[in-house]
Amino acid sequence: MRPRRLRSTSAIRRLVAQTDVEPRHLVLPMFVADGLTEPKPIDSMPGVVQHTMDSLRQAAQAAVAAGVGGLMLFGVPRAEDKDDIGSGADSADGVLNRALAAVRADLGDDTVLMADTCLDEFTDHGHCGVVDDQGRVDNDATLSRYAAMAVAQARAGAHVLGPSGMMDGQIAAIRAALDSAGYPDTALLAYTAKYASAFYGPFRDAVDSSLEGDRRTYQQDPANRAEAMRELELDLAEGADLVMVKPAMGYLDVLTDVAANSTVPVAAYQVSGEYSMISAAAQRGWIDRRGAILESLTSIRRAGASIVLTYWAAEVAEWLR
Numbered sequence: 596m597r598p599r600r601l602r603s604t605s606a607i608r609r610l611v612a613q614t615d616v617e618p619r620h621l622v623l624p625m626f627v628a629d630g631l632t633e634p635k636p637i638d639s640m641p642g643v644v645q646h647t648m649d650s651l652r653q654a655a656q657a658a659v660a661a662g663v664g665g666l667m668l669f670g671v672p673r674a675e676d677k678d679d680i681g682s683g684a685d686s687a688d689g690v691l692n693r694a695l696a697a698v699r700a701d702l703g704d705d706t707v708l709m710a711d712t713c714l715d716e717f718t719d720h721g722h723c724g725v726v727d728d729q730g731r732v733d734n735d736a737t738l739s740r741y742a743a744m745a746v747a748q749a750r751a752g753a754h755v756l757g758p759s760g761m762m763d764g765q766i767a768a769i770r771a772a773l774d775s776a777g778y779p780d781t782a783l784l785a786y787t788a789k790y791a792s793a794f795y796g797p798f799r800d801a802v803d804s805s806l807e808g809d810r811r812t813y814q815q816d817p818a819n820r821a822e823a824m825r826e827l828e829l830d831l832a833e834g835a836d837l838v839m840v841k842p843a844m845g846y847l848d849v850l851t852d853v854a855a856n857s858t859v860p861v862a863a864y865q866v867s868g869e870y871s872m873i874s875a876a877a878q879r880g881w882i883d884r885r886g887a888i889l890e891s892l893t894s895i896r897r898a899g900a901s902i903v904l905t906y907w908a909a910e911v912a913e914w915l916r
């Protein structure tokens with residue numbers, strides 16, 4: 596037996612490759628900031644910017660022309676527009692809702708337009724929910740804020756909402772709110788297994804996060820694997836249309852578990868820290884940039900993701916075209 600026979604030419608390797616990465620599998624997360632006159636580079640994520648409304652619209656069109664499967668928008672309000680309940684999240688005037696409406700008007704149904712449904716960018720304390728007088732994130736008070744935010748995002752034109760706050764019952768609460776507001780066709784991408792990760796560090800710069808402290812009372816402990824199955828059962832029962840694991844590369848075991856047990860499509864989010872690590876090593880010449888990017892995406896697909904959120908989505912889609 597000689598396994599090397601199937602590795603001997605690039606033609607035969609191509610013939611037998613089990614996993615592929617195609618532009619349609621990739622979703623591009625994008626940041627749009629209020630009050631900017633030009634796009635603002637994010638220092639810790641070389642090549643990623645906070646967009647103005649105009650540059651967002653142009654970049655969205657370019658990414659869709661390159662063939663990406665979808666776009667996921669995050670809003671960055673001005674500091675003076677943040678408050679303790681994240682009012683900017685559900686106001687039609689809020690930066691994210693304006694951006695969703697603009698991109699939907701430009702692209703219609705030519706792409707899948709997704710929205711981050713979470714309060715952390717909009718709250719002055721930076722938590723993903725409403726904080727009670729003891730300083731704890733109040734689960735059930737937060738659910739009604741998510742419901743209002745979701746309805747505003749559906750109204751603005753998002754096709755898919757991604758509730759990323761890890762509150763218990765968030766999928767059920769948002770589903771009910773959308774259905775009763777007349778948006779039964781807006782889909783939910785549940786952040787099923789979202790871990791309290793150090794790899795979100797650069798994202799907090801990207802959204803000018805005000806958070807002090809951490810999210811360990813709502814995001815999952817990196818030590819736990821079985822808990823992801825429990826979250827999956829709940830999200831499926833509550834009506835999730837798609838489920839996600841986040842981060843990706845440190846959690847490929849969780850991704851494999853979720854993929855094996857999910858009856859809906861599975862996504863994985865290659866987060867900011869994963870992006871920055873490869874970018875930084877490549878900038879120093881310590882790693883082959885393109886090879887590392889493609890290998891990371893192949894690994895995430897191989898572990899079971901049908902969809903991958905990655906800040907390289909548009910660039911990789913160009914490479915693969």
Ligand code: PBG
Pocket residue numbers: 711713714715716723759760794795796797798799810865866867868
């Ligand atoms: C919270 C949210 C976070 C990310 C996406 N949504 C940050 C967090 O939970 O602290 C991280 C994404 C990334 O690191 O690329 N709304």
